[in-house]
Amino acid sequence: MLGNNNETIKGGAVQYRHRKEEGQDDAPAHIGKSAFEILRFREAFGIRHKASPSSIHCWATVIGSRFGLASPALSTQSPFPNRNEYLALDLSLSMVKVLAVPDDHEELRAMIMRGSAAILLASFFAAVPSAAQNAPLAEEATPSVQELPDHYPASYVFVHDLNFQSLVDGRIAVVDVAAPDRGYKGQFTAAQLGVMIASARKSELYVAETYYSRLNRGERTDVITIWDKKSLSPTGEIILPGGKRGQFVTLPNSFQFTNGEKWGLVFNFTPASSVTVVDLEKRMVLVDIDLPGCSLIYPTGERGFMSLCADGTMTSIALDTDGTLAGTTTSEVFNDIDGDPMFMTPAMIGRTAWFVTFKGAFRGVDLSQASARDLGGFSLAGEKSDAGEWRPGGWQVISASADGQLFVLMSPAGKEGSHKDGGSEIWVVDPAKKSRTARWPLRNPAVSIEVTAEPKPSLVAARHDGSLDIYDAASGTFQRTIQKVGNSPMAMAASR
Structure with a gap:
């Protein structure tokens, strides 16, 4: 049976056919089946040169010994004792197929190797005590839902998955970036370019979102949905009139708190701009404030x-x-719109918003009083690289730690129009000293970053593929990857 030519393979195939007709299910029958399969494989792909069928015995012995199994070729007088030997034989068959493929059939060889890897993985799972294999699974109560804490720990991060493939089905993932495993805690919806804010005082989350009666057409409804932090279940909603909520990719400052979290502010764009003031406690709309020529919301005083x-x-x-208008104040020009505009999502250090520009300059704005005050800035722009110039790049490019350090996502290929491309390096900047204090490369390019509010903070870098890379914010040391938390992680917000 274990010869070295095509006649031996054909003989094994004949034996397999005879044994099958006799209703036999023992080792010789399955070794014959392997020979039959090899013959059929070689004929199907026009492979004429010799391959050694004795490799069946060789590979089965190697794999079998790996798992403490008897070689199938040696068990010729009795049925296989368990499915592990079948898997060993199947793996040996795949390896013989690899040996039978000529060198110029690389794609076919790769296809068979992938199949062999799957069989080997199955062998690992199969190599468990038979008692454990046969033990019945304990009954589970259904539904079985665990609740999250009322107030999220500082290691929790909200990851806004815009879901470019289906914008009507946006969602926000709740992720514990400090967890060594099972960091993905749950998700809730944020439909049609929605925006989320999380209460620090109550166990509530608020999402400003948009729906259409026919999914992507029909009557439009803008709404603030209230979600419970513990169960991630909706507990109420506030209808926003007029169908004018601004929809963006994704700007956190289009929906913000004010008045000690009692009110929510929703930015509208029709393209006339305005802000709707909403009483979140009474679940009612208060008033609209016109904002001619201005955009977004940065809470003050x-x-x-x-x-x-x-x-x-x-x-x-x-x-x-x-909620009505009490007064307005307009500053001098401080944002170079044409030459070097600011990214519109700042990093907050206390009540100071730190903006970074497309080229890498920094500007501070004091929001602690009723009227915002320009604090001036400094620049780290202009450092050259082999690919061009170091510039900020991504969707959420700046974040801050509780000790007052800024973290900026930087790209070495900065140029006109590159500001959304993402980055490959983190620059740590001390705004008090107006200087860069550290820089470290990312393991993978990122599109957005956020720093947690933990005593030993982590930097979370969202990747193009929807995964999160976690780093020690103090040293830049890579810690772990949390795979595929979403499709389009455009923005993040740390629990605070």
Whole structure:
């Protein structure tokens, strides 16, 4: 049976056919089957040169000894004792097929090797005590749902998956980046370019989102959905009138708190811009504030917000106790819209918003009072690289740690129009010293970054493929990867 030519293979095939007709299921029958399969394989692909069928015995012995199994070729007088020997024989068959493939059939050889890897993996799972294999599984209560804590720990991060493949099905993942495994805790929806804010005082999450009566057409409904942190279940909603909520990829500052989290501010764009003031406690809309020529929401003082304007200025809006307009203040020009504009998502250090520009300059804005105040800035722009120039790049390019350090996602291929391309290096910047204090390469390119509020913070880098790479924010040391938390992780927010 274990010869070295085609006649031996044919003889094994004949033996397999005879044994099968006799209803036999022993080792000789399966060795014959292997010979039969090899013959059929070689004929199907026009392979005429010799391959050694004795490799069946060789490979089966090697794989069998790896798992403490008897070689199938040696068990010629009795049926196989368990399916592990079948797997060993199947693997040996695949390896013989590899040996039978000529050198110029690389694609075919690779296909068979992938199949062999799958069989080997199955062999590992099969090599367990038979008692464990046969033990019945314990009954599980259904449904079985675990709850999250009322207040999330500082290692939790909200990852906004815009879901470019299906924008009507956006979602936000809750991820514990400190967990060595099972870091993905759950998710909730944020439909049609939605935006989320998380309460630090209550066990509630708020999502401003948009729906259409026919999924992607029909009557439009803008809504703030309230979610419970523990169960990630919706507990209420507030309808936003007018169908005017601004929809962006994705700007956290299009939906923000003010007035001690009692109110929510929703940015509208029709393209006329305005802000809707919503009482989140009473679940009702209060008023709309017009914002001609200005965009987005940066909370100021006790009850108000600042907005960035198209002419390079910023306008501060003070609100009265009923949400109506109490006053406005407009700054001098400080944002070089044409020459070096600011990214619109800042990093917050206390009540100071730190913006970074497309070329790498930094600008601080004090938001602690009713009127926002320009603090001036400094620049780290202009450092050359082999690919061009070091510039910030990505969707969320700047974050901050509790000790006042800024972290910027940088690309060595910076040029006009590269500001959304992502980056491959982190620059750590001390705004008090106006200097870079560290730089470290990322293991994989990233599109967004966020720093957690833990005592020993982590830097989370969201990748193009939807996975998260976790680094020690103090040293830049890579810690772990959390695979595929979403499809389009455009923005992140650390639990605070």
